[in-house]
Amino acid sequence: MRYLPLAENDRQAMLGAIGAGSIEDLFVDVPKAARLSGPIEGLPDHAGELAVERQLSALARRNLVAGEVPFFLGCGAYRHHVPASVDHLIQRGEFLTSYTPYQPEIAQGTLQALFEFQTQVARLYGCDVANASMYDGSTACWEAIGMARRITRRSRTILSSGLHPHYVSVAKTMARFTGDLLETASPELTSETDMARLLAAVDGEASSVVVQYPDILGRIADLSELAERVHAAGALLIVVVTEPVALGLIRSPGEMGADIVVGEGQGIGVGLNFGGPYVGLFATRDKYVRQMPGRLAGQTVDAEGKRGFVLTLSTREQHIRREKATSNICTNSGLCALAFSIHMTLLGETGLRRLAAINHAKAVQAADRLTQLPGVELVTAGFFNEFTLRLPREARPVVRTMSERGVLGGVSLGRLYPGIEALQNGLVVAVTETVMDEDVEALADALGEALA
Structure with a gap:
């Protein structure tokens, strides 16, 4: 983190420039329960750069690494x-600023990397198509719920009790602004998942059912029967995978009938990093591709018959008219996606x-x-x-x-x-x-x- 030696007159000048009366005005949308009541304990009110570095280093040494x-x-x-080769490759200059290109025709290498990443995710999840990554697993989960609402034109979603509570929290936060009805439950300390509850809850008003696989307690369920019941009711089955390595051993959600599969890709290629940045994975069936959030890199042939890559779909509000966008929180985590792809390539299927x-x-x-x-x-x-x-x-x-x-x-x-x-x-x-x-x-x- 950069050291910013701001004095009181600097703060007042910045507040005046943006029309705010005080620092507190910048936090009016943050609930009071989530705000600090005073300075952070253990930190001085002000200090020089060297003193700050020493104090923060001392605090960091108290962590268990x-x-x-x-x-x-x-x-x-x-x-x-x-593997060390992952970090070595993503640190190369042509990759270090990896992000969705805004002039895609001159960024063939970036587009090819995204195309390969999409192919790996689609195969891992057992789906037809995947996008060029998202923020993280939790926001990808919410995007899947929103996508199901657009497809089914229903707004009732049934969440498995085994879904990570942080993912549930993100979905609840977003549902406050969309009016989606989320039916949630807490897990029980049993070897059985809440499959019976989910099967009983599916009806003609449900938009989607969201299941984590393996779930928050580590339990693994066969989702085939649930997929059949969900489809019979005209709803979609959304499967969340927080541990991508698991799919090297257990059946992919797509094989069992999942319509949308999302999750966290951190487990492959990306370190823990104190909780971020991570990389969200998102895949679906071909017939739903135009409702998928994010970006999609495609392969084509140019006028000379040579293979080329293009940005086939881009549904973020930065690229198209806001009212036509499927989302505005689906940025491409380019560098983390590249790390995932390199690690996956080094591993291979075997x-x-x-x-x-x-x-x-x-x-x-x-x-x-x-x-x-x-x-x-x-x-x-x-x-x-x-x-x-x-x-x-x-x-x-x-x-x-x-x-x-x-x-x-x-x-x-x-x-x-x-x-x-x-x-x-x-x-x-x-x-x-x-x-x-x-x-x-x-x-x-x-x-x-x-x-x-």
């Missing part, structure tokens, strides 16, 4: 090994399947080891690389105790669902190829001590 401790966090953001198998094997090993601890019960009967444990006591203080011992031991459901008593003992554990045997033992030891 993902790559330096046993790491079992997941719930939508996963630590996978990203490598992705092998990587997925390693993830699953290590997760099974960890689940077997942790359930040997007294009072620890495995909730998720079938899972990929993420599973939920029921602890004999509340999980949040257990997680804090483990972190004090240098182990990032998972995500407590109490953190994701603070007001639901039945979920407070739930702990979601993610295990990727980066986890070693000694890490699993360190987790088991730390968890055992925290529960003692």
Whole structure:
């Protein structure tokens, strides 16, 4: 972050230029509950650049670094090994400013990279066509709901209880402005998903059903019957995938009848990065392509018969008339999409399947080891690389105790669902190829001590 040495007269000059009376006027749209009541604790009111650098560096050293401790966090953001060649390639000058070209005919390399990315996403998701990426998985989920509304001309959406609560929160925020009715529910600590609820809720008024696969507890459901029921009611099935590596081992949503598949691509090629930037993936069927948000790079032949690439569709309000745009929050995350594509190319289909198998094997090993601890019960009967444990006591203080011992031991459901008593003992554990045997033992030891 740049150091900006602003004095009070500088602030007043800027406020006067934009017609604001005070700094507080800039935050009137932010709910009071979300605002700070005073200065950030531990930071001085003002200091020189050197002093600020030292203080912020000292604060940063208090963090547990993902790559330096046993790491079992997941719930939508996963630590996978990203080959050094990915970062080397995206740092090249011709790629570093990668973004959707506004003069596409002179940006053939950028368009080709987007075209290859789209092809990879479409194949991964089992769909006909994919766009050139979006902000992240949560906003892609909302865009899918909006797309289903345009197609079905209905505004009632049924959300699975297994959908990530942050994705639900984003959808609720946007629905305030569109009038969409979102039917939500909270998960239960059981091995079964809420498939029965979803099947019963689908009717002729539903626009879409949104299901996460695997869901927030790591459970994996066969979506084929749900897809049939949804289609019979004239609605669309939207499937959210937060862990792309899982699709190297389990069936793609498109194979099971999903109409729109969206998700987070961070798990391939993109580091954790404190929560961003990430890359949203979005794919659908051919017949719905003109309702798809974002941009679509296509392949063609020029006047000399040579292969070329074009920006076939661009439905963002920056490119076309605002009233014709499908969205204005669907920017192309060009550099992250490129990192995803390079990593996927390095893996290939065989490598992705092998990587997925390693993830699953290590997760099974960890689940077997942790359930040997007294009072620890495995909730998720079938899972990929993420599973939920029921602890004999509340999980949040257990997680804090483990972190004090240098182990990032998972995500407590109490953190994701603070007001639901039945979920407070739930702990979601993610295990990727980066986890070693000694890490699993360190987790088991730390968890055992925290529960003692």
